[in-house]
Amino acid sequence: MLDVIDIHAYRGDSYILQGLSLRLEPQQVVGVVGRNGVGKTTLVRSIMGLTPVRTGQILLGSEDITRIPPHRIARKGVGIVPQGRQIFSDLTARENLQVASRPRRKEDESYEPWTLDRALSVFPQLRERLGTRGGKLSGGEQQFLAVARCLQGNPKLMLMDEPTEGLAPLLRQRLGKLIHQLKNDGLSILLVEQNLDFVLNFADYVYIMQKGRIVHESLPQELADNVQLRAHYLGI
Template sequence: MATDALTLTDVHSYYGDSHVLQGVSFSLKAGEVLALLGRNGAGKTTCISTVVGFLTPRRGEIRLFGEPISGLTPEAICRRGIGLVPQGRRIFPSLTVRENLIVARRSGDGSRKPWSLERIYDLFPRLRERHGQLAGSLSGGEQQMLALGRALMGNPRVLLLDEPSEGLAPLIVAEVGRTIALLKSEGQSIVLVEQNSNLALDLADQVVILTTGQCVFDGGIDEIRANEAVLTQNLGVFQGH
């Protein structure tokens, strides 16, 4: 049986004395998209921060393709193949578009076609047009493309996307969705944190819903679409699919 791309087992994370993640467990299959959903404050970003090493879990285990990574530094976790597009984008505003991409360059593991500067420019032609422009002067949508491109330049085995559509106009949100769908079609393993549940459900193979730091749903996309009560109760939304 194939090894899962990312596995969390009974993960507990704290901010000081505040017990935020309370026994979170889920697995991302290789080449699939897992949508991590929940209301504000449910623990989604804390979960992402724990996976990338910004927070060290007090209990539990995180594995990347079977290899334990919990407790490693963020740099070591990145080198092992976790890529992050953080909430709020966090591009380097005083560097050019090209410099933002080059600084993140890391060779891949050879399992898929590697990401290069030219491939990123082919994916996002607007970044090619603005390659010499300071990143801080880009529009919000262009900055999100740059944040995605920067993460891909690290040739990640697993890509974590934390609220990639936040604050973007609907046309740009649709473009972000198309990009994620393209990455999925190329076999990229993705964890997608999204408030835009329609976007998330359109892209996901699997859905995990967090409420107050605990998993209250973990199942396939067809299962969640058939369970409107779970969506309404935990997300406050009704899906018309």
């Protein structure tokens, strides 16, 4: 589904991704955890084509998407739930969803398409907030709106950048259930997080990132069981 092969990337003059590789199988939730500043957002941006990759390769299926512009990567079925949500604060919730709408791709016709109605079913409270401007929504509403907005693009691969940031525990739980449900519906999800517990609960496989590289990969259980590993790389 997604193969990131030894990528190197810069932000300004800073060398951020220093030879990073990871892999995601279809219908898998893959977690990437790491402390603040290790390059998680840069990784997401590189996959989406928003930050240029100097060397290395990113494959979507068998297709090389390494140097393709973001709108074309989106058209190939990659969607993003960006860090900090990035909801348009002057547009209503409905408009935020409408601007992101993209028809289902021909090759994905086995999936049920994401209409406005179906996207609202992920968080029905949004229905009453459709006429409200993005900036007036609560943090939780904005986060679920960001997920619903991404779904409006009918992605097959969803990149989620710290979706639990600022969410109350109950909403985190709901988001986790939603991720599980989306996976069962056929989506593949790259879940970038600082929240290790969330990833251990909802990912099928987990990578730890440090200074722009992957320093550990395993099943979640192995990381859950290994206190030393967690302390060493994550300080928790």
